[in-house]
Amino acid sequence: MCLAIPGKIVEINGDKAVVDYGGVRKKASLMVMPNAKIGDIILVHAGFAIANVKLDEAKEKIEAISYLSEAVREEKERISKEQS
Amino acid sequence: MNSYITNITKNIKKLLEITGPVKVMEVCGTHTVEISRTGIRELFGNQLDLVSGPGCPVCVTPNDYIAKALWLAKSGVTICTFGDMIQVPVNNESLQSEKAKGYDVQLTYSPTESVEFAIDNPDKKVVFLGVGFETTAPSIAGAIIEAKKKELDNFSVLCTLKTIPAPLGVIASSPNLKIQGFMLPGHVSVIIGVKPYRFLADKYKIPAVIAGFEAVDILKAIETILNMIISGSASIVNEYKRVVLKNGNRSALQLINDVFTSCPSSWRGLGILPNSGLRISGKYSHFDAEKRFNIPDFTDIEDDPMCKCDKVIMGIIKPYECELFKRVCTPQNPKGPCMISSEGSCAAYYKYGY
Numbered sequence: 001m002c003l004a005i006p007g008k009i010v011e012i013n014g015d016k017a018v019v020d021y022g023g024v025r026k027k028a029s030l031m032v033m034p035n036a037k038i039g040d041i042i043l044v045h046a047g048f049a050i051a052n053v054k055l056d057e058a059k060e061k062i063e064a065i066s067y068l069s070e071a072v073r074e075e076k077e078r079i080s081k082e083q084s
Numbered sequence: 085m086n087s088y089i090t091n092i093t094k095n096i097k098k099l100l101e102i103t104g105p106v107k108v109m110e111v112c113g114t115h116t117v118e119i120s121r122t123g124i125r126e127l128f129g130n131q132l133d134l135v136s137g138p139g140c141p142v143c144v145t146p147n148d149y150i151a152k153a154l155w156l157a158k159s160g161v162t163i164c165t166f167g168d169m170i171q172v173p174v175n176n177e178s179l180q181s182e183k184a185k186g187y188d189v190q191l192t193y194s195p196t197e198s199v200e201f202a203i204d205n206p207d208k209k210v211v212f213l214g215v216g217f218e219t220t221a222p223s224i225a226g227a228i229i230e231a232k233k234k235e236l237d238n239f240s241v242l243c244t245l246k247t248i249p250a251p252l253g254v255i256a257s258s259p260n261l262k263i264q265g266f267m268l269p270g271h272v273s274v275i276i277g278v279k280p281y282r283f284l285a286d287k288y289k290i291p292a293v294i295a296g297f298e299a300v301d302i303l304k305a306i307e308t309i310l311n312m313i314i315s316g317s318a319s320i321v322n323e324y325k326r327v328v329l330k331n332g333n334r335s336a337l338q339l340i341n342d343v344f345t346s347c348p349s350s351w352r353g354l355g356i357l358p359n360s361g362l363r364i365s366g367k368y369s370h371f372d373a374e375k376r377f378n379i380p381d382f383t384d385i386e387d388d389p390m391c392k393c394d395k396v397i398m399g400i401i402k403p404y405e406c407e408l409f410k411r412v413c414t415p416q417n418p419k420g421p422c423m424i425s426s427e428g429s430c431a432a433y434y435k436y437g438y
Contacts (some may be wrong), residue, residue: 002139002219002271003114003427029196031226032336043274043327046166046216047194048223050333051274057326061300063088 004045006053009038019044092303093127099310100131107133107262108309109255109399111248112269113140113427114297120436122299124306132306135261135399136429138251139269141216142168143397143421143428144351149215149244150174151382154182156211156242156373162188164198165213171424174385195227195241202231202239211373214243218275221245221362222336225343228364228371242373243364246349248272249280250360256288261399265309266292267302270324275340277332278320285318296324343368352387352421353394393420396429403430404438 010025011018017036019028026047030036033049041053100106110116116136119125125134138144151174157163163179170179170189183189188208192198195212202210214224224241231239248269255261268281273294284292291312295305301324308321322328340362349361364372373379387394391413392406403409403422413419415431422428 002112002141002217002269004219004271004274029223029226031229032222032333032339034335043271045219045271046223047196048226050219050222050271050336051327051329054326061088061296061298061304061326 002045004043004050006041006043009036009040009042012036012038017042017049019049089300089303092300092307096128096132096303096307096310099307099314100128103310103313105131105133106264106310106313107135108265108267108306109135109137109261109263110267110302111137111139111252112267112272113143113425113429113432114271115267115269115295115302116140116429117427117432118297118299118302120432120438122302123436124299124302125438135263135402136396136432137255137266137399138351138354138397139217139248139272140397140422140425140427140429141220141246142172142425143393144246144251144353145169145172145215145244145421146350146352147174147385147387148350148382149242150178151385152379153179153211153213153242155379155382156377157182157187157189159377160188160209161377162190162201162205162208162210163213164190164192164201164210166215167191168425168427169213169215171418172421173419195224196230199227199230199234199236199239202236203234206238208238210239211377212239212241214241214245217246217248217269217272218340219269219271221340221344222275222333225339228343228368229339231371232368240371240373240376241364243344243362244349245344245362246351247346247360247362249276249283250357251351251354252281252284253288254354254357255398256284256290258398263290263399264313266290267305267309268292268294268320270294270296270301270328273322273324273328273332275332275336277328278322278330281320285320289318291318292320294320294322294324294328296326350383351397353397388419391420393422393428393430396422402438403433406430410434 007019344362422430
């Protein structure tokens with residue numbers, strides 16, 4: 001239940017933001033992220049922004065994650081080619 | 085395979101040769117799911133025993149709270165809740181079964197949505213089920229503040245928010261569990277920071293790592309815990325620096341302190357622990373469902389004697405050691421909250437194997 005999803009702020013109205021999650025847009029409260037700006041990547045839990053994501057931290061890990069999703073995509077493509 | 089992951093995995097295997105078998109508790113339910121989903125639990129065989137902890141809010145919420153919610157639903161109140169709560173059975177009834185009978189149970193994605201629902205439905209008495217840990221507390225506090233601003237008379241919260249450090253103290257001091265390292269919940273830590281965990285290292289000499297939720301984060305946390313075990317130096321290491329600050333989110337902590345007061349709280353499997361819960365403070369008591377409705381006391385309600393969720397939560401037994409697991413208790417016909425919650429250990433073991 002402590003799931004939180006990173007998304008990008010595309011709009012701010014008062015303490016509410018519109019957050020883009022790779023295409024899906026939803027409102028989130030900025031009540032505890034008063035300094036958030038448009039373009040920031042933030043972590044959202046239950047409609048509440050709780051942290052800024054610092055992309056420069058853990059660069060290696062983020063690369064490893066992207067590598068994995070790339071590998072998964074290639075594998076899926078391979079399987080669908082085999083099936084067709 | 086990506087060299088970063090290969091290197092960590094190889095190194096963990098090497099470190100485990102030095103340490104011998106190690107028992108690490110992953111506190112958070114989301115970690116439990118990721119560890120099962122990615123197969124990390126099997127990667128190191130018997131050398132690394134990853135035990136699930138009390139970090140699944142639905143799982144640790146005791147039956148008397150569910151009974152209160154059922155009582156409210158039956159007395160004509162609209163219950164707004166996160167989805168996982170509705171299946172938890174008490175005496176063969178659940179919010180889902182009551183919804184099927186026609187009582188008003190609404191699923192919401194956020195506490196703010198339930199405030200909006202109350203605004204749109206002034207004829208309904210809306211109660212939000214305030215279940216969760218420090219991660220969720222700010223959003224519930226925000227909803228209460230919003231309701232106060234709008235002077236809503238038809239919105240309140242049945243609050244059983246819990247705070248994670250107290251049960252970790254109980255687990256760390258247990259002579260039977262012998263936990264050698266903790267993987268700490270990343271998103272609780274976003275709110276509270278590093279300091280509230282220090283006692284684990286200072287008092288109990290158990291190394292602990294704040295970890296993110298990707299496979300690489302989890303592997304890195306295991307590696308760091310093993311390195312600390314070998315060097316004999318217990319401390320609290322933050323391996324989730326991309327979102328966790330040393331002092332947590334100060335605005336969120338202020339908001340929590342404004343709306344809630346620390347209190348004893350009842351945990352399934354652990355009993356009542358001092359300073360382990362949050363109740364709505366006097367200033368906002370108008371939005372406290374316990375104050376607004378004359379809810380009976382259900383503390384004498386008994387647990388299903390066959391259900392072993394209490395022992396699973398404490399890491400005393402593994403899900404498959406419960407007699408009901410997979411035979412009687414399945415995601416389609418769950419008998420206890422650890423099978424119901426998508427992040428319960430029984431649900432994770434059922435879905436991804438063990």
